[in-house]
Amino acid sequence: MEIIIRPKTKWWRLDLRELWMYRDLSYFLSWKDLKVRYKQTSIGALWAVFQPLFSMIVFTVFFGRLAKIPSDNIPYPIFVYCGLLFWLLFSNSLSSSAESFVGNERLITKVYFPRLLLPLSTITTNFLDFLIASGILVIMMFYYRYAPSLLGILMVPFLLLLTVAATLGIGLFIGSLNVKYRDVRFALPFFIQLLIFITPVIYPASIVSPKHQWILGLNPMAGVIDTARAVLLSSTPIHWGLLGVSVLCTMIYCFLGYFYFQKVEKYFADII
Numbered sequence: 001m002e003i004i005i006r007p008k009t010k011w012w013r014l015d016l017r018e019l020w021m022y023r024d025l026s027y028f029l030s031w032k033d034l035k036v037r038y039k040q041t042s043i044g045a046l047w048a049v050f051q052p053l054f055s056m057i058v059f060t061v062f063f064g065r066l067a068k069i070p071s072d073n074i075p076y077p078i079f080v081y082c083g084l085l086f087w088l089l090f091s092n093s094l095s096s097s098a099e100s101f102v103g104n105e106r107l108i109t110k111v112y113f114p115r116l117l118l119p120l121s122t123i124t125t126n127f128l129d130f131l132i133a134s135g136i137l138v139i140m141m142f143y144y145r146y147a148p149s150l151l152g153i154l155m156v157p158f159l160l161l162l163t164v165a166a167t168l169g170i171g172l173f174i175g176s177l178n179v180k181y182r183d184v185r186f187a188l189p190f191f192i193q194l195l196i197f198i199t200p201v202i203y204p205a206s207i208v209s210p211k212h213q214w215i216l217g218l219n220p221m222a223g224v225i226d227t228a229r230a231v232l233l234s235s236t237p238i239h240w241g242l243l244g245v246s247v248l249c250t251m252i253y254c255f256l257g258y259f260y261f262q263k264v265e266k267y268f269a270d271i272i
Helices: 016-021 023-037 044-066 076-103 105-110 117-143 150-180 184-198 210-216 220-232 240-271
Strands: none
Touching: 016 023, 023 117, 044 076, 044 117, 076 105, 076 117, 076 150, 076 184, 076 220, 105 240, 117 150, 150 184, 150 220, 150 240, 210 220, 210 240, 220 240
């Protein structure tokens, strides 16, 4: 029997049925990433807690105590930790997604499977780290006596979905670009280091004048982090305008990322 594999005739058709058929492979890839990440470590998954925890301590000392950066009347440790949780989910997932195609070169060149599973599996792995590190935020909320509202509980899944969508859209574009131009792997860490300073992680979005806050929304994580603090810590009312711009930009990034990915996917096995 002869089997012919052809590319999709229409790039915008996302075959969810095919992704579901390969769900076992997605589980295997995520588990492999998790095992490789914590292989031969003495404390294992607790490293997922140490990164945001020690970053929070450093930021609190230098930016909270010494630089006196405002935090919307919220204790600076919990203010910055809440932002770091979502930021690290985004930045770590973006770095992993950008390397997911090149890092699985042998798999791509030998067998067929939906290539979209590769960045999705790396995001899943980092999402597990996010869940583990969230335990510290819960403890801090008890300590500082913050309780999320019902709206906050309902908004968190939406904010996580928005973070994953933004990561996937940008990650697909950068990862596809990385297959052909390996300079991306050198430029991406520098880009992420700069991006944290135009994301309200160590400072509140309110520090920017209201008429210019929409510019922050071009970075999808700005709306996510600002809204997360609003609903979890009741710091300020939700800035719906900032969140709306972030949602719109996320949709655009997903569209552009998937479009470019579908355009060059058929060449992956040849040039990787």
